[in-house]
Amino acid sequence: xxxxxxxxxxxxxxxxxxxxxxxxxxxxxxxxxxxxxxxxxxxxxxxxxxxxxxxxxxxxxxxxxxxxxxxxxxxxxxxxxxxxxxxxxxxxxxxxxxxxxxxxxxxxxxxxxxxxxxxxxxxxxxxxxxxxxxxxxxxxxxxxxxxxxxxxxxxxxxxxxxxxxxxxxxxxxxxxxxxxxxxxxxxxxxxxxxxxxxxxxxxxxxxxxxxxxxxxxxxxxxxxxxxxxxxxxxxxxxxxxxxxxxxxxxxxxxxxxxxxxxxxxxxxxxxxxxxxxxxxxxxxxxxxxxxxxxxxxxxxxxxxxxxxxxxxxxxxxxxxxxxxxxxxxxxxxxxxxxxxxxxxxxxxxxxxxxxxxxxxxxxxxxxxxxxxxx
DNA sequence: GCAATTTGACCGAC
DNA sequence: GTCGGTCAAATTGC
Numbered sequence: 001x002x003x004x005x006x007x008x009x010x011x012x013x014x015x016x017x018x019x020x021x022x023x024x025x026x027x028x029x030x031x032x033x034x035x036x037x038x039x040x041x042x043x044x045x046x047x048x049x050x051x052x053x054x055x056x057x058x059x060x061x062x063x064x065x066x067x068x069x070x071x072x073x074x075x076x077x078x079x080x081x082x083x084x085x086x087x088x089x090x091x092x093x094x095x096x097x098x099x100x101x102x103x104x105x106x107x108x109x110x111x112x113x114x115x116x117x118x119x120x121x122x123x124x125x126x127x128x129x130x131x132x133x134x135x136x137x138x139x140x141x142x143x144x145x146x147x148x149x150x151x152x153x154x155x156x157x158x159x160x161x162x163x164x165x166x167x168x169x170x171x172x173x174x175x176x177x178x179x180x181x182x183x184x185x186x187x188x189x190x191x192x193x194x195x196x197x198x199x200x201x202x203x204x205x206x207x208x209x210x211x212x213x214x215x216x217x218x219x220x221x222x223x224x225x226x227x228x229x230x231x232x233x234x235x236x237x238x239x240x241x242x243x244x245x246x247x248x249x250x251x252x253x254x255x256x257x258x259x260x261x262x263x264x265x266x267x268x269x270x271x272x273x274x275x276x277x278x279x280x281x282x283x284x285x286x287x288x289x290x291x292x293x294x295x296x297x298x299x300x301x302x303x304x305x306x307x308x309x310x311x312x313x314x315x316x317x318x319x320x321x322x323x324x325x326x327x328x329x330x331x332x333x334x335x336x337x338x339x340x341x342x343x344x345x346x347x348x349x350x351x352x353x354x355x356x357x358x359x360x361x362x363x364x365x366x367x368x369x370x371x372x373x374x
Numbered sequence: 375g376c377a378a379t380t381t382g383a384c385c386g387a388c
Numbered sequence: 389g390t391c392g393g394t395c396a397a398a399t400t401g402c
Binding site: 208209211213214220222224236238 | 390395
C-alpha cells in the first residue's frame with residue numbers, strides 16, 4: 001500500500017525536480033551575460049545571483065533526495081542488507097544560505113547531477129543480470145550515494161564464465177586465461193569534458209595498448225601503473241565501455257599497487273565515484289583493500305570536492321602526443337566534471353550563450369555520434 | 375628531449 | 389587457428 005503511494009508520488013516529484021533544475025539552469029544562464037560586469041562592479045549582486053542559483057539547485061536536490069528515499073522505501077525490504085546506508089548529502093542543509101556552503105553545495109549539486117538516472121545505469125544492470133532486485137538496489141544507491149562507491153556483493157557472479165558474460169562476447173564466452181586476481185568495477189563515463197577518457201580511480205595509469213575485442217562494440221584499453229618501473233608496481237587495469245551502455249566503463253583491475261606503499265611514492269587522489277563493484281575474483285581481500293576506491297566521505301564532501309577541484313585544475317601539463325591527451329588520472333572523471341562546470345559557469349564568455357548546455361550535454365547525442373563514426 | 379599515446383606486430387593460452 | 393594481452397617503434401605535444 002505504502003509502496004503504491006510512493007510510486008504514485010514519484011512522477012510528480014520528478015516533475016518538480018526537473019522544474020527546479022531547469023529553473024536553476026535558467027538563473028545560471030541569466031547570470032552569465034552579467035558575469036563580467038557584476039564581477040567588476042557589483043560583486044554583491046553577483047553574490048546574490050549565485051545564491052539564487054544555489055537555492056534553485058538545492059531545491060532540486062531536496063526533491064531528488066525525496067525521490068530517492070521513496071525508492072529506497074520500496075526496495076529496502078527486498079534489497080540485500082549488505083548495501084550500505086546512503087550517504088548522499090554529507091553537508092548540513094542549514095548552511096545553504098551561507099556563501100561558503102553555497103559554493104560547496106553547488107559542487108555537490110553538480111556531482112549529484114552527474115549521477116542522474118538518465119545515464120541508464122539501471123537499465124544496464126537490469127539487462128545484464130537476472131537479479132533485478134539486487135541490481136535495482138545498486139542503481140538506487142548510485143543516486144543516493146551521490147557517486148559514492150558502492151560495493152556489491154555480487155551473488156550472481158559465481159564463476160569467471162558468468163563474469164565474461166557481462167564483459168565480453170555473448171556468443172562466445174571465453175575463460176580467463178589467467179587466474180590472476182581480478183576486480184571488476186563499473187564507472188560512469190564523464191558526461192562533460194573528455195568523455196573518451198576512462199574514469200579516474202585515484203591512481204595514475206599509463207596506457208600501453210588498445211584492442212578491439214571480439215563481440216564487443218568498443219575497444220578495450222590496457223593500462224599499467226605509471227610507477228611500474230620506479231616502484232615495480234604490477235598494477236594494471238583494462239577499461240572498456242559496456243556494449244549496451246557506453247556511458248558506463250567497465251574497469252578490470254589486475255595486480256596490486258605497490259607504489260603507494262613506498263614513502264617516496266606519489267600519493268594518490270581520493271577515489272572517484274564508482275557505480276558498481278562487480279569483481280569476480282575468488283580471493284579479493286587484498287585487491288579490494290588496495291584497489292577498490294574507498295567510499296571516503298571526503299569524496300563528495302565540500303572539502304573533498306574543493307580539493308579535487310584544485311587538483312584537477314592544477315593538472316594541465318604533461319601528457320604527450322599522439323593525439324595523446326593527459327593520462328586518465330591527471331584529469332579524472334570527477335575533476336573534469338567540476339573543472340568543466342566551473343569553467344562553463346565562471347569562465348564562459350563563449351559564443352554559445354548557453355553554458356548550461358555545455359554543462360549537461362545530451363549524452364545520447366554524443367554516443368550516437370560515436371556510434372555513427374564506428 | 376621527454377613523456378605519453380597510438381597502433382601494428384608478436385606471443386602465448388586456449 | 390583464434391583471440392586476448394603485451395611489446396615497441398612511431399608519433400605527438402609540451
